[in-house]
Amino acid sequence: MTDVTILYDSIRWEEKALLEAGKKKNIDIQMVDCKKLAINLEKKPEDYGVVIQRCVSYYRNLHSTAALEGLGVKVINCLNTGVYAGNKLFTHMLLKKFGVPTPDATVAFSKDAALETLDLQGYPRVIKPTVGSWGRLISKLNDRDAAEGIIESRENMYPIYQVHYLEEFVQRPPRDIRAIMVGDKIVAAIYRISKHWKTNMALGGVAEPCKVTQEMEEMCIKANHAVEGDIVGVDLMESDEKGLVVHEVNNTTEYKNTVRVCEVDIPSLMLDYALGVKK
Template sequence: MKSVLILCREETTDVKELIRALINKGIHAISAEPREIVVDIDRSGIRFLYQSRILELVCVLGWVSLSQREYGLWLLKAFEICNIPVLNGTEVLENGQNKFLNSVLLAYHEIPHIPTRLIGSYEQLEETAELLGFPLVLKPIVGAKGQQVVCVEDLKNLRNLAPYYFRDHKALYVQTCLDKPGRDIRVRVIDHEAEFAFFRYAKDGEFLTNLSVGGTWEECNLTPRMINLAEFCSRVFKSPIAGVDLLEIGEDDYVVIEVNTTPAITWPHMDTVFRVAEFIEKRVHLLS
């Protein structure tokens, strides 16, 4: 029996609920972390194994990030080379999870974005501060859930924190800190269609709005401008499943903070998981 494989960082609630929704649709679905997949390569060909059984796959959902990202991308690329369809494949995940490439894609397609600079040395800090002005936001090139995202108010703090980002020959990704109303907006896009949006509010006195670090939420009515912008981002990133983060800069006017290509699909809106299952079901039928 051919299966849908969800290759994931870990078996989260999102993964469990999506497996349940797919099984309810009569689709055999399994989830695995990259370390659980064995690949045999010999004269007879290439075989992907899970729990000592050869996988017969109709498609794979790429859902790897953070600690599982590098290993996971190798496997997803191998699936693609072997003509196994991957939804949110390697190109999508690489561009979405790399904040620098995320910014490049947004700017190249003339999507409103935050002034951003990538620098590779300590000597470029002062010039960067003069160009962008304080406060500044420092982010890791690859990261999620608001990890290692900090706001700095002056050159002294910038100089103190920059070496942490430069270590291991990495670059520093810097953005202007735009004035925001204590919140931003996440738009969920499934099959390139905006289906739900919510405000994310930072705690009092805090900078980050991520729900994973204690932010709160409230449903946001989707406007035509929001829908057009989020759906365009989804298509530019070739990401049929996406979370598009917007910052309000005026009345129904926004800049895109980033496009998340492994967004949450359950809480705070459980219906999203059913939309994802319907999207996968549609792809399965097209591939069968």
Template sequence: MNELWILYSRLRTEEKLLKKAADKTGVRCNFVDLRGISWPEGLKVGENDVVLCRCVSQAHNLAIARLLESRGVRTVNHSSVIEACGDKVFTAGLLDMAGLRQPRYSVAFSPEEAVKTSESMGFPVVFKPPVGSWGRLLSKVNDVDSAETVVEHKSFMGPQHQTFFIQEYVEKDGYDVRALVLGGKPITAIKRKSRHWITNTARGGDVEGMEIDQTMADVLKKVHDVFNGDLLAVDLFHDDQGWSVNEVNGQAEFHGSVEGTEVDVAGMLVDHCISLMEGSL
């Protein structure tokens, strides 16, 4: 009998909801703290099982997904999705290739060029670490002096910070939109509102459900076509030209979406995994 595996490293709200949803279906579900096992002895996954990679660490999700896939196991999300969505430079390049609108950005490979390009883009700009989540280490830079300071600090923070991802600052009227796409279908969207320019729910942003109109749905479907993720969280901005894609997350936290819309995201994701096990997707 095929089994569902949920691999985690911290019991967040999402993992608890997924376990509860799996138990309701009667599917055999293995709930495993990845920190307590080693590969391959500690993880006896069947070839036709499905594994939800839900660790907090992107590096852990990517590593275990690649190992499982090397043995023919279906992971959610696939390692290629985790990799592409986990690197903002990679994400921006893929969005460009697909012709999807996004905030203007620049990638610099030296401190001097990072300062120069941020000035040429026009202040304010936002420095983002290529790898990171929860709104951490974002820097809104308003002038050259601030840019020089941020770049100098990054120069002492390790090799991953030596690629400088710089994005135009977008005035967004105090909110952005977090939409979830499951199996290519947009399922929920929320406004994330804050007085602070960073609106992530992890940073205390408030949430409010909103309708997915056709123009938003069209953008979300195109994003899915680019990344082909089972579950994607897509962060959007809106202005008089329409929707633009700010970020795409392949390790979606969805408690804010549940709070804002009461959509049973966990139940829908478990049903999606069961369909994968049954071969109906």
């Protein structure tokens, strides 16, 4: 009988580490490639155990979770987490509702509305797609000319990119924080340090261990609850003006560099949590 299913569409270090951790702990793990998966929505599902959702594709992730969850399978994270954490606007509004400090943001629904609000609020500002990861299509708008060029290009893209999410450019040290939450605990946290204003590891950021404070843990617990998460990555910045602010919650978080620099066995902790949920 399967204890845990790892549902993936790309095998990364994280998925391999989960499989190896399962072998060491004698956990019955099955690896399922979502690209080869067809789910009969009218039949009782196969034996999946608890599913740890690791699909990189936003749409595969959401739809496979919806199908499995609808058939009664426990999926980590649940569909609501995928929806809420997968959209920066949704996340922002939920964080505010739960009392979590965030960078100031505005959403505009046309080029003209975006440019008008930028003229009122001033530059620089950061424009982000509401759906996306790894820092892609996130741009710093330094002036009106830059804003016009970038926003004009997005007016011809898929409709989601015509929702212009405009965030304050947070004055902070040259780093941000990635905290890995397993349940209601930060199991490890890193600084992501970069000379560039973007600190994503995929864009060349450098990882160093970050000491977890009580303030950080309390803030991350609230952020996790806001998106109804089980296992998430919470990204924070140290604002010169506001102190700690949460700017993103990651539904299918990467943790390779966190394991490397913090020497914490995150894959084993994830599997222990999944087995605890199963019971």
